[in-house]
Amino acid sequence: AQSVTQLGSHVSVSEGALVLLRCNYSSSVPPYLFWYVQYPNQGLQLLLKYTSAATLVKGINGFEAEFKKSETSFHLTKPSAHMSDAAEYFCAVSDPGAQKLVFGQGTRLTINP
Amino acid sequence: GAGVSQTPSNKVTEKGKYVELRCDPISGHTALYWYRQSLGQGPEFLIYFQGTGAADDSGLPNDRFFAVRPEGSVSTLKIQRTERGDSAVYLCASSSAGGRVYNEQFFGPGTRLTVL
Numbered sequence: 459a460q461s462v463t464q465l466g467s468h469v470s471v472s473e474g475a476l477v478l479l480r481c482n483y484s485s486s487v488p489p490y491l492f493w494y495v496q497y498p499n500q501g502l503q504l505l506l507k508y509t510s511a512a513t514l515v516k517g518i519n520g521f522e523a524e525f526k527k528s529e530t531s532f533h534l535t536k537p538s539a540h541m542s543d544a545a546e547y548f549c550a551v552s553d554p555g556a557q558k559l560v561f562g563q564g565t566r567l568t569i570n571p
Numbered sequence: 572g573a574g575v576s577q578t579p580s581n582k583v584t585e586k587g588k589y590v591e592l593r594c595d596p597i598s599g600h601t602a603l604y605w606y607r608q609s610l611g612q613g614p615e616f617l618i619y620f621q622g623t624g625a626a627d628d629s630g631l632p633n634d635r636f637f638a639v640r641p642e643g644s645v646s647t648l649k650i651q652r653t654e655r656g657d658s659a660v661y662l663c664a665s666s667s668a669g670g671r672v673y674n675e676q677f678f679g680p681g682t683r684l685t686v687l
Contacts, residue, residue, distance in 0.1 A: 462613075467611075490673050494678075499680070500680060501574070501575070501662070501677075501678035501679050501680045501681065502614070502662070502664075502678040503678070504675055504676075507673070507675070509673050548613050548614070550613075552673065554673070556627065557602065557604070557619050557621075557626070557627065557666075558604070558616040558619055558627060558629075558630065559604075559606075559614070559616065559676065560616065561606075561613030561614045561615070562613050563611070563612055563613050564611075564612070564613050
């Protein structure tokens with residue numbers, strides 16, 4: 459069975475600092491991996507996805523993530539945090555043969571001025 | 572263009588009552604998904620429709636939960652004999668196709684269900 463672990467339910471960084479949100483997955487087959495963002499009172503929005511092409515994936519709003527098979531990781535980074543990045547971030551995994559997404563428990567990102 | 576819409580946005584009911592939650596997918600999307608998000612948790616998969624049929628209902632927690640999509644567009648999630656543990660945000664998503672090719676799932680804002 460697939461699973462996702464997000465290390466740290468809360469992450470706080472200063473504006474302009476590096477953002478690093480950690481995600482490790484478990485899957486019996488080469489997975490598809492995703493990062494979603496959820497702003498207050500809004501639906502989930504896809505930030506980026508890995509579907510077996512380039513291992514370094516660039517997404518919207520300056521975010522990127524690197525698929526590391528040897529570490530079973532898909533950490534999300536952004537070089538310089540902006541106040542508007544404050545939100546809940548979810549990592550998710552999918553079996554390429556299935557359609558359902560398996561989500562981690564989420565990481566709440568706070569940006570300090 | 573219009574995104575995924577869900578009604579109602581909030582639903583408060585009493586234990587033991589029946590509720591229906593509605594999802595209007597993006598026009599033309601053949602795949603539709605329901606997830607449940609409990610407080611402080613990530614969304615959990617409930618059911619996936621491809622057209623009118625449920626292609627995967629492995630996430631439905633028990634037989635009190637049922638979902639339909641009779642015309643391959645709007646879907647209704649039905650919960651019988653609600654329990655306090657059913658309180659959560661119910662999310663709907665749609666995508667342009669299913670099968671072995673991944674197509675982005677677009678999520679609605681959710682329906683917050685509170686069972687008193």
